[in-house]
Structures are given as C-alpha cells and as structure tokens.
Amino acid sequence: MNTLVVVGYNELHKAEEVRLTLIKLQKDYLIDMEDAVAVTKDEKGKIKLHQAINLTAAGAASGGFWGMLVGMIFLNPLLGMAVGAAAGATSGALADVGINDQFMKDLAATMTPNSSALFVLVRQSTPDKVLEEVKGTGGTILKTSLSHEDEAKLQAALNAAK
Numbered sequence: 556m557n558t559l560v561v562v563g564y565n566e567l568h569k570a571e572e573v574r575l576t577l578i579k580l581q582k583d584y585l586i587d588m589e590d591a592v593a594v595t596k597d598e599k600g601k602i603k604l605h606q607a608i609n610l611t612a613a614g615a616a617s618g619g620f621w622g623m624l625v626g627m628i629f630l631n632p633l634l635g636m637a638v639g640a641a642a643g644a645t646s647g648a649l650a651d652v653g654i655n656d657q658f659m660k661d662l663a664a665t666m667t668p669n670s671s672a673l674f675v676l677v678r679q680s681t682p683d684k685v686l687e688e689v690k691g692t693g694g695t696i697l698k699t700s701l702s703h704e705d706e707a708k709l710q711a712a713l714n715a716a717k
Contacts, residue, residue, distance in 0.1 A: 558677045559591055559654070561698040563666060563712035567595055571605060573692050576626065576677065580688055586680040590653025594663045595671045602663045606655065673699060688709065688711040 564570050570593040580586045593605040649675075654674050666672060682705070690712045699706050 557700075559698065559700045560675045560677065560696070560709070561662065561672055562581075562675075562694040563670065563672045563697045564692075565670055566693075567669050567671055568583075569693065570594065570673035573673050573689060573694070575708070576688055576692075577685075580685060585676075585684045585688075587676055587678040589672070590676040591657060591680050592654055592674045594659055594666075594674065596663055596666045596668055598599050598668045602660060602666075604659055604663075609623055619634045634710060680706075689713060 562570070562573070564573075574591050574593045577586060577588060581588055590606075595603050595604070595605065603716055654676050658674075659674055662674075663672060686708065688710075692713055694713045696706060696710050696713075699709075701709065
C-alpha cells in the first residue's frame with residue numbers, strides 16, 4: 556500500500572531541494588517513490604507544480620514512435636510520426652499518474668505566498684535512513700496517510716537540528 560506525505564515549507568524552493576534529496580535516496584534504494592511533486596506558490600499567489608515526469612513530452616515521444624511504425628506500414632512514416640506524436644502529446648497531457656493534480660492544486664491554494672510543499676507518494680522505504688537524510692530540513696506535515704506514531708517521528712525529524 557502506498558503512503559502519501561505532504562510537507563509544507565515557508566521557503567519557495569525548499570520543497571524542490573528536499574525532493575532532490577529523496578531522488579538521491581531512491582537511486583540508493585532507500586526509498587521507492589511512485590511520485591514526488593514540489594509545488595510552489597509565488598508572491599503573486601501563482602501555483603506551479605514541478606513534477607518529476609513530463610507526461611506531455613513522454614506521450615509525444617511514444618506516440619511519435621508508434622505513429623512512425625504504423626506510417627511505415629502505409630508507406631508514409633513522416634505523416635504517421637506527426638499524427639502519432641500529436642496524439643501521444645494529447646494523451647500524455649490528459650493523463651494523471653501518481654498524485655492527483657487537482658488535489659495538489661486545492662491544497663496549494665491554502666498555502667501562503669512565497670512558500671512550497673512537497674507531495675510524495677511512497678511505495679516502500681527504509682524509514683530510519685530516510686528520516687536521517689531529511690532531518691533538520693524544517694517543514695510542517697500538512698497531510699499524510701502515516702500512522703500517528705510515524706507522523707510524529709517524521710515531524711520530529713523535520714524539526715530536529717541537523
């Protein structure tokens with residue numbers, strides 16, 4: 556079962572910094588994340604989602620390949636590739652994998668200007684090693700599916716001096 560954790564930060568770029576730390580931990584096999592999104596709210600109140608995967612670009616690349624393949628069958632690979640890329644980009648833009656974008660936008664609307672939040676959907680982790688790496692990064696847990704005990708451990712690690 557996946558675990559959702561949302562941590563809010565009073566700094567604009569802090570969520571992205573912590574997300575990069577988690578990505579490094581994932582490369583070291585200490586955490587397995589399905590999704591990790593940093594959300595920022597600038598001084599004007601504009602909300603921006605910084606997702607790990609650009610679904611539009613991935614869809615265009617995949618659609619372009621399949622379109623070219625089908626186009627080769629009908630002796631027009633360039634037309635097939637163009638149509639496939641357009642269809643793939645459209646389907647990629649409409650796809651929503653991992654954490655629901657509307658949920659993130661709704662929660663981000665409650666944030667103060669010049670702040671950020673980190674949304675993480677975790678499949679598995681080695682909690683003691685992950686907590687050690689995020690220790691002292693600050694932040695407040697906004698939402699989580701952790702048990703009360705694990706939530707308290709995470710908040711204590713975030714608040715601890717590094």
